[in-house]
Amino acid sequence: MTTARFEPFFARLAKTRAGAWAAPLRRLTHERLHPARHGDLPAWLAALAGLPAIAAGEVRLDAACVSVAPQATIDAAARAALHAGLAALHPWRKGPFCVHGVTLDAEWRSDWKWSRLAEAIAPLDGRLVLDVGCGNGYYGYRALGAGAALVLGIDPTLRFVLQFLAVNRYFGEDRLAVLPVADRDLPAVDAAGAFDSVFSMGVLYHRRDAAAHLARLLQALRHGGQLVLETLVLDDPAPDSGADRVLYPPGRYARMRNVHAIPGTTALAHWVAAAGFRRIDVVDITRTTSAEQRSTDWMRFESLDKCLAPDDPTRTVEGHPAPARALLLAERP
Numbered sequence: 476m477t478t479a480r481f482e483p484f485f486a487r488l489a490k491t492r493a494g495a496w497a498a499p500l501r502r503l504t505h506e507r508l509h510p511a512r513h514g515d516l517p518a519w520l521a522a523l524a525g526l527p528a529i530a531a532g533e534v535r536l537d538a539a540c541v542s543v544a545p546q547a548t549i550d551a552a553a554r555a556a557l558h559a560g561l562a563a564l565h566p567w568r569k570g571p572f573c574v575h576g577v578t579l580d581a582e583w584r585s586d587w588k589w590s591r592l593a594e595a596i597a598p599l600d601g602r603l604v605l606d607v608g609c610g611n612g613y614y615g616y617r618a619l620g621a622g623a624a625l626v627l628g629i630d631p632t633l634r635f636v637l638q639f640l641a642v643n644r645y646f647g648e649d650r651l652a653v654l655p656v657a658d659r660d661l662p663a664v665d666a667a668g669a670f671d672s673v674f675s676m677g678v679l680y681h682r683r684d685a686a687a688h689l690a691r692l693l694q695a696l697r698h699g700g701q702l703v704l705e706t707l708v709l710d711d712p713a714p715d716s717g718a719d720r721v722l723y724p725p726g727r728y729a730r731m732r733n734v735h736a737i738p739g740t741t742a743l744a745h746w747v748a749a750a751g752f753r754r755i756d757v758v759d760i761t762r763t764t765s766a767e768q769r770s771t772d773w774m775r776f777e778s779l780d781k782c783l784a785p786d787d788p789t790r791t792v793e794g795h796p797a798p799a800r801a802l803l804l805a806e807r808p
């Protein structure tokens with residue numbers, strides 16, 4: 476039973492300040508991973524079940540490539556089964572992972588984003604972390620590698636949950652889970668004040684109601700806890716406007732259908748302040764490049780280079796400013 480794999484994590488969660496969330500999250504996880512919930516789920520579960528047993532190896536969570544290295548030679552059949560099982564969960568958006576000799580080069584060099592934030596955020600030692608929209612859990616592993624005590628990752632995209640279960644079969648990490656849950660599903664039972672750090676990276680612009688998303692992040696944090704917010708911003712405000720401008724793409728943005736708003740950094744800071752945060756600090760703005768986000772063998776669909784104007788890489792194909800991402804830190808009072 477797939478959900479049984481989360482039991483050691485739930486047992487740990489139950490003993491934390493967020494313990495009241497363990498039972499409702501277990502119930503939601505069980506419902507969402509029912510094979511009838513998604514047409515592809517039976518195939519993904521079969522891929523998971525077909526992954527070969529390999530003896531535990533040496534795990535490195537503090538390296539760019541989150542890795543587990545074999546202790547002994549792995550035979551060719553097991554290596555091929557491992558590769559096939561992971562490939563069945565294509566596309567891999569976040570990584571890299573190095574799993575028993577298979578280098579999973581994902582669409583994003585997620586280690587670059589981690590490098591940008593690692594020195595800027597409050598040290599994670601011993602912290603209880605919530606990662607909202609965590610993808611396959613890459614950053615959760617890095618947070619553990621940086622000393623976090625427990626990381627609850629949530630992401631409603633089932634494929635990413637299955638990717639986590641696949642790699643975690645070999646990392647054997649029960650201080651991290653990626654649960655099939657959206658921000659709006661976070662339990663109503665009171666875990667307010669529970670988390671020391673809350674990450675929301677690459678999610679805000681996908682939320683129609685940005686204020687509601689920020690309110691949930693605030694509520695999950697303990698007083699004095701840190702918000703780590705990463706989102707698309709305008710680092711190229713139009714000449715007749717300032718950093719308080721907000722772009723509401725009328726159609727697609729960089730070919731994405733579900734981008735609702737891209738603020739300038741001043742507007743973004745206002746939103747975060749209005750949600751009740753203080754000590755707001757934009758610590759990094761980085762224009763996304765085709766070196767950081769690109770097609771690979773593990774993500775064979777189109778990537779950033781096809782979303783930018785062929786004659787002007789500072790614009791998207793729709794004529795908007797090209798993607799730039801801000802990293803904003805803030806505190807719950």
Ligand SMILES: C[S@@+](CC[C@H](N)C(=O)[O-])C[C@H]1O[C@@H](n2cnc3c(N)ncnc32)[C@H](O)[C@@H]1O
Binds near residue numbers: 609631675677
């Ligand atoms: C652009 S990805 C960012 C992934 C990762 N946090 C990162 O920074 O690389 C956005 C993620 O948010 C997830 N997502 C979308 N809607 C969400 C929601 N309402 N609550 C939580 N996660 C959501 C998507 O499934 C996707 O994995």
